[in-house]
Every structure is written in structure tokens, then in C-alpha cells.
Amino acid sequence: MQNKASTSAANKPNNLLKGATGEWEVIIGLEVHAQVASKAKLFSGASTTFGAEPNSNVSLVDAAMPGMLPAINGECVAQAVRTGLGLKAQINKRSIFDRKNYFYPDLPQGYQISQYKNPIVGEGTIEIDVDGVTKVIGIERLHLEQDAGKSIHDQHPDYSYVDLNRSGVALMEIVSRPDLRSAKEAQAYVTKLRTILRYLGTCDGDMEKGNMRADVNVSVRRPGAELGTRCEVKNVNSIRFIGQAVDYEARRQIDIIEDGGTIRQETRLFDNAKGETRSMRSKEEAHDYRYFPDPDLLPLEFDQAFIDGLQKGLPELPDEKKARFMAQYGLSAYDASVLVAEKESADYFERVAKGRDGKAAANWMINELFGRINKEGTTIATAPVSDVANNAIIGMISDGTISGAIAKKVFDIAWTTGRDPIEIVDTDGLKQVTDMGAIEKAVDAIITANPDKVEQVKLKPSMLGWFVGQAMKQSGGKANPQQVSDLLKAKLGI
Ligand code: MN
Numbered sequence: 001m002q003n004k005a006s007t008s009a010a011n012k013p014n015n016l017l018k019g020a021t022g023e024w025e026v027i028i029g030l031e032v033h034a035q036v037a038s039k040a041k042l043f044s045g046a047s048t049t050f051g052a053e054p055n056s057n058v059s060l061v062d063a064a065m066p067g068m069l070p071a072i073n074g075e076c077v078a079q080a081v082r083t084g085l086g087l088k089a090q091i092n093k094r095s096i097f098d099r100k101n102y103f104y105p106d107l108p109q110g111y112q113i114s115q116y117k118n119p120i121v122g123e124g125t126i127e128i129d130v131d132g133v134t135k136v137i138g139i140e141r142l143h144l145e146q147d148a149g150k151s152i153h154d155q156h157p158d159y160s161y162v163d164l165n166r167s168g169v170a171l172m173e174i175v176s177r178p179d180l181r182s183a184k185e186a187q188a189y190v191t192k193l194r195t196i197l198r199y200l201g202t203c204d205g206d207m208e209k210g211n212m213r214a215d216v217n218v219s220v221r222r223p224g225a226e227l228g229t230r231c232e233v234k235n236v237n238s239i240r241f242i243g244q245a246v247d248y249e250a251r252r253q254i255d256i257i258e259d260g261g262t263i264r265q266e267t268r269l270f271d272n273a274k275g276e277t278r279s280m281r282s283k284e285e286a287h288d289y290r291y292f293p294d295p296d297l298l299p300l301e302f303d304q305a306f307i308d309g310l311q312k313g314l315p316e317l318p319d320e321k322k323a324r325f326m327a328q329y330g331l332s333a334y335d336a337s338v339l340v341a342e343k344e345s346a347d348y349f350e351r352v353a354k355g356r357d358g359k360a361a362a363n364w365m366i367n368e369l370f371g372r373i374n375k376e377g378t379t380i381a382t383a384p385v386s387d388v389a390n391n392a393i394i395g396m397i398s399d400g401t402i403s404g405a406i407a408k409k410v411f412d413i414a415w416t417t418g419r420d421p422i423e424i425v426d427t428d429g430l431k432q433v434t435d436m437g438a439i440e441k442a443v444d445a446i447i448t449a450n451p452d453k454v455e456q457v458k459l460k461p462s463m464l465g466w467f468v469g470q471a472m473k474q475s476g477g478k479a480n481p482q483q484v485s486d487l488l489k490a491k492l493g494i
Helices: 074-086 183-200 239-258 304-312 318-329 333-340 343-352 358-376 387-398 404-417 421-427 436-449 451-459 461-474 481-492
Strands: 017-019 022-035 098-101 111-114 124-130 133-146 150-152 161-163 170-176 212-221 231-236 266-271 276-282
Touching (some): 017 239, 022 239, 074 304, 111 133, 124 183, 183 239, 183 318, 212 239, 231 239, 318 333, 318 343, 318 358, 333 343, 343 387, 358 387, 358 404, 387 421, 404 421, 436 461, 436 481, 451 481, 461 481
Parallel strands (some): 231 266
Antiparallel strands (some): 098 111, 124 133, 133 170, 150 161, 212 231
16 A cells, blocks of 8 residues: 555544653554455456365466466456445556565465556545545555465474465455554444445455455544554454554554654564464565566456446445435434444345334334343344234234233233234233223222322422323323323323
């Protein structure tokens, strides 16, 4: 990534860190490697299936046998273009594959086929929301490249092994501008990027499997000063670790500078267990890799019709969906963003909200359903109360069949027994009591039993809630709270 500040508004100093000698601004840029969702590798027909026997998904091309020629996988190209469109980025109709030369035992070619000066996708943007503030983060580029194999050191005390299953798998390297200013913003950026990739279906975003990982570039400076020397923390593989890496690295650099030292540009690794970064090697420059166009591959070219075809097939993306949810269902920005964070939950919400009040459906989903899902460590797909069942419960609340309190009880019964909510309400006699005679009897009993409270409520009307609560309790939660309240007000003369 280039070491220059962006011109965007994102550059205003905020989120400053305190040091011993004053405040510091943290500058973060991310290079995210996202595995392209594709059955076959970038330049061979070998499978990309995760978890296969070591070295079982390896073609002669992936093993770099002499004389083998790479052949571009058109689906990977289409996925990169779709991703570029989803990031509202410049699509380059002509791009070039280059060889990035380095030696490593898990790289039998002795070079990685990547893109250097002419990537397939140019500048784009991602919007993030942090603490209620929306910020636009610049994307510098997206390029296609091959993954390397994997070295295995922990199987034998004397030997290391190489598994080439990953060798040649297509990656998209998505490079941000140095527009991020805090661990929180870096985490929000990666979360949003992952959401967009999942909506597009171009990467599954599974960080545990290494299908998405980030190189985190961090530097610090006095607010408004020139950019400082940055360090790159390689291959951070969870959102939580990205936050820890930023915080640790910023603090480390501030301490060095405040002690009179200088930052050495270097590549560092992140120790997951300790939450620390450690020096790996001094940072190599682009010229160390002796990039040159791969003579085995022609420039990658396509026309506008190819791009237009992919554009037409794009799904509704998270930002657009959020805007539509706010307009169509009257949701707050926060509720809408919670629901669109996963496409699955957004689709589920629309089924729950069908024929119902959108706000009520969103509240129900976020508080009751998500609350229970988090508590039980399950997912929407496997939750025992279905979309249809939740829709039915919300319907019964809005037409007055049950109260909100009873609805929670019905939800709990449905969750633990798998019974149908409408059947639960019928069979268990949970229908709201709207029989005024029965409600009046309960209200009268409470008034008679509490003469002191009756005196108090006349001076302090906020005490009415206590009477409503008692009446509701006596009815087993089945009385209509509005009717109870109205009746109490009439009887107490308030
Ligand atoms: Mn890369």
C-alpha cells in the first residue's frame, strides 16, 4: 500500500491516543486477502475444497512441474469484477499478471502470480458506522493473485512438511487507503467488507479457515504531522485480533518514540495467545520482488458488456438494503444495520415482518429472537422458533389476542417444546382477558386491600403503575394492560 495520506474527510484527527508527552493519531491501512469463492483454482482445474487430505488437490500446475502452463479461470475473474462493482470501484478492462519473485518451501514456482502495476480493480469505497458516525473509507485497489501452500512444522520433531492444497487458490487482495484511525474503525471496516463479500457470494469470509485474513499497517504521528514510519502486522485472522494488533502496535510505537527512539519499518507477526506483535523481518520493498509481467499469461481483457452483465446480476447490497428497511419499515438506522449485517437475517426479518408493523417486527427480532439465539449459542437457521411462528406471535400481539408479556411466555414455550404459537395460546388458555367484568373484579379487590396506596396515588399519579402491575399479576398476565389502566384511572379519579 502507498504511504500517502488520503484526501478524504476521514483524515480529521479523532480517536487520539494519549502518550506521556501528548496526543497521538493512529493511522491504519488494511490489506485483506479474501479467498475467491470458486470450485477450481485461479490457474488450474484442481479443487479448492477445504480440509482435504494433504496434497490431494494439487495439479501439475500447482506443483510447478516444468513446462506446465497456467490457464486463467474465468469464474475467478468474474468474482473479482463482481466484488469491484460491490465496492463501487473502477473496473479495469485491461489488467496484467506479474510474477512476484521470492523463495519459500511452500512456493514451488519460486514466484507468486499476482498483479502489480495494473490490477483488475482500481479505486472504490466502503462506508462504516462507528459510534453512530458514518465514515467513508477509500479502497485503493483489488488485485487477483495465487495463494501459496502451507508449511507444517508440528507433525515431526525433525521434519517439516509442505501441503500444496492451497497452492494456486485464487485470492483477492483488497487494499484500503490509510483512512482508518482506531482499532474500532479497523474492525468495523473488516466486518463491513466481509458482509459485502458474503452478500455478493464472492468469498465466504470464514476467517477461522483462513479464507479471509488481514495485513494490518500501523503508524503513529502527532495530529496533523507527516505520516510516521509504519509497521505491517501479517496475516491477522480474526476481527478481535485485528483490534488487538492495532492497539498493541500503536502503543508500542508511541512508547518507542516517546523514549527517544525511532520506528524501524518492518514486518511483524501477531501472537494470538499473548495479544502481542513481534518482529519477523525488516520490511521488503517492491523492488526486492523483481516484479515483471508473467510471460505465460496474456493481459487480462474484457469488454463493457461483460461488466454490464455482472452488474445486472448483483444482489441488493447491505447499504441499499439498510436504506430500504428504514424507508419501507420505518426502522431506525441502528436497527436496520443490525438486521442487514447478515443477508440471512435481513431475509428472515422480511418474512417475520410480512403483514405486520415493521418496527414491532424489528424490535421483536432484535430483542427476543436474537437475545435468545445469543444466549443459547445457536443461529437463525437452527432456532426452534421459525420465521412463520415469530410472524404469528407478532400478529397476535398487534390484534390484541395476547399481551406483550404473554407473547414472551408463548415464545419461550415454543422455543423449548417446538409447539405452534397459535396452538399454545388456544390450548393453554393464554388469550388476553377482555371481559370487563373479570377485570373490574380484580381491580376492585386491589383497591379495597390497599387504602393507604389509594391515598398516595391521588397525590402521585406515577404510582398508577403499581396498581396496573398488581392487576396484571392477579390475571396471570392475561388482562389487557390498557383496559386495566383506563379502569383504574376512572375508579381512582385520576
Ligand atoms: Mn498479497
